[in-house]
Amino acid sequence: MPEPFPAGLLCTRKTLTSQLHSLGVKPGDILLVHSSLSSLGWVNGGAEAVTGTLIVPTQSPDNSDPAHWQHPPVPEEWKAAIRETMLPYNTRTTRTIGMGVIAATVRTRPGAVRSMHPQTSFAAVGLKAEELMDGHALDCALGERSPLKKLQEANARVLLFGVGFGKCTAFHLAEYRLPGAVVKEISFAIMGEEGRVWMTVNDVAVSDEGFEELGADFEREGSVKRGKIGGADAKLFGLADAVEFSLRWLMLKRT
Numbered sequence: 001m002p003e004p005f006p007a008g009l010l011c012t013r014k015t016l017t018s019q020l021h022s023l024g025v026k027p028g029d030i031l032l033v034h035s036s037l038s039s040l041g042w043v044n045g046g047a048e049a050v051t052g053t054l055i056v057p058t059q060s061p062d063n064s065d066p067a068h069w070q071h072p073p074v075p076e077e078w079k080a081a082i083r084e085t086m087l088p089y090n091t092r093t094t095r096t097i098g099m100g101v102i103a104a105t106v107r108t109r110p111g112a113v114r115s116m117h118p119q120t121s122f123a124a125v126g127l128k129a130e131e132l133m134d135g136h137a138l139d140c141a142l143g144e145r146s147p148l149k150k151l152q153e154a155n156a157r158v159l160l161f162g163v164g165f166g167k168c169t170a171f172h173l174a175e176y177r178l179p180g181a182v183v184k185e186i187s188f189a190i191m192g193e194e195g196r197v198w199m200t201v202n203d204v205a206v207s208d209e210g211f212e213e214l215g216a217d218f219e220r221e222g223s224v225k226r227g228k229i230g231g232a233d234a235k236l237f238g239l240a241d242a243v244e245f246s247l248r249w250l251m252l253k254r255t
């Protein structure tokens with residue numbers, strides 16, 4: 001059987017750049033991007049063609065306590081051995097899960113800097129990569145000592161394309177600011193000074209429950225620019241605006 005031609009729009013670096021400009025992205029912007037390559041159409045050059053100065057989530061949730069695994073759960077008698085043999089987080093080699101090929105491409109690009117959290121890291125390329133990724137505390141996955149706070153202070157914007165507000169990691173920063181935020185234990189393997197360590201820390205319990213509805217309400221407030229990138233629906237907004245709105249929204253809806 002002959003292969004069918006690729007479907008959808010033909011996207012090139014030039015058409016993508018022009019659409020980003022139309023949406024309001026400017027050279028020098030700091031952008032946190034949540035993406036789906038396949039939503040664009042057919043991109044000449046694939047993921048390599050759509051990277052610039054940007055930050056992407058590079059989460060690795062499988063470096064965690066198997067006691068909490070659901071998809072699939074593992075047999076009770078395996079759990080101790082899994083904890084003992086879990087590979088330690090390594091900013092260079094730990095793979096990301098569910099973040100997409102664009103994020104994986106940014107992470108592995110020469111000069112990319114990845115933050116230190118074993119489960120909720122970000123990776124950045126561009127002028128401010130080092131300073132934005134620095135100091136990601138092990139007991140602060142997505143809060144005040146994570147890159148999200150620095151992105152807020154740096155007036156970063158969030159770009160979603162081909163994905164909805166359910167993937168908007170920035171909303172989690174507001175969860176840290178909720179009065180009475182619930183704290184839970186999380187565990188992971190890291191490389192300590194004397195070798196691999198299985199570490200348990202206390203951190204705020206986060207959940208993306210309601211994020212689509214939260215995003216829809218945020219969009220109605222008028223701070224979100226909408227457009228197209230390739231054939232994908234794109235949304236661009238200020239990270240600080242999103243965090244400020246979501247704190248108000250979560251205080252009403254979750255308490």
Ligand SMILES: CC(C)(COP(=O)(O)OP(=O)(O)OC[C@H]1O[C@@H](n2cnc3c(N)ncnc32)[C@H](O)[C@@H]1OP(=O)(O)O)[C@@H](O)C(=O)NCCC(=O)NCCS
Nearest residue numbers: 034035036037038039041042043046057099100101163167
């Ligand atoms: C999960 C998710 C990544 C899936 O999107 P996707 O478009 O299916 O997957 P990717 O972005 O990895 O792109 C790979 C797909 O692009 C397509 N593709 C391959 N080459 C391509 C090209 N040149 N041009 C366009 N599409 C191409 C293929 O369908 C490929 O899928 P395959 O590897 O199964 O064949 C996306 O829905 C998502 O959630 N992204 C955001 C993740 C995030 O930021 N999470 C953080 C908070 S939870």
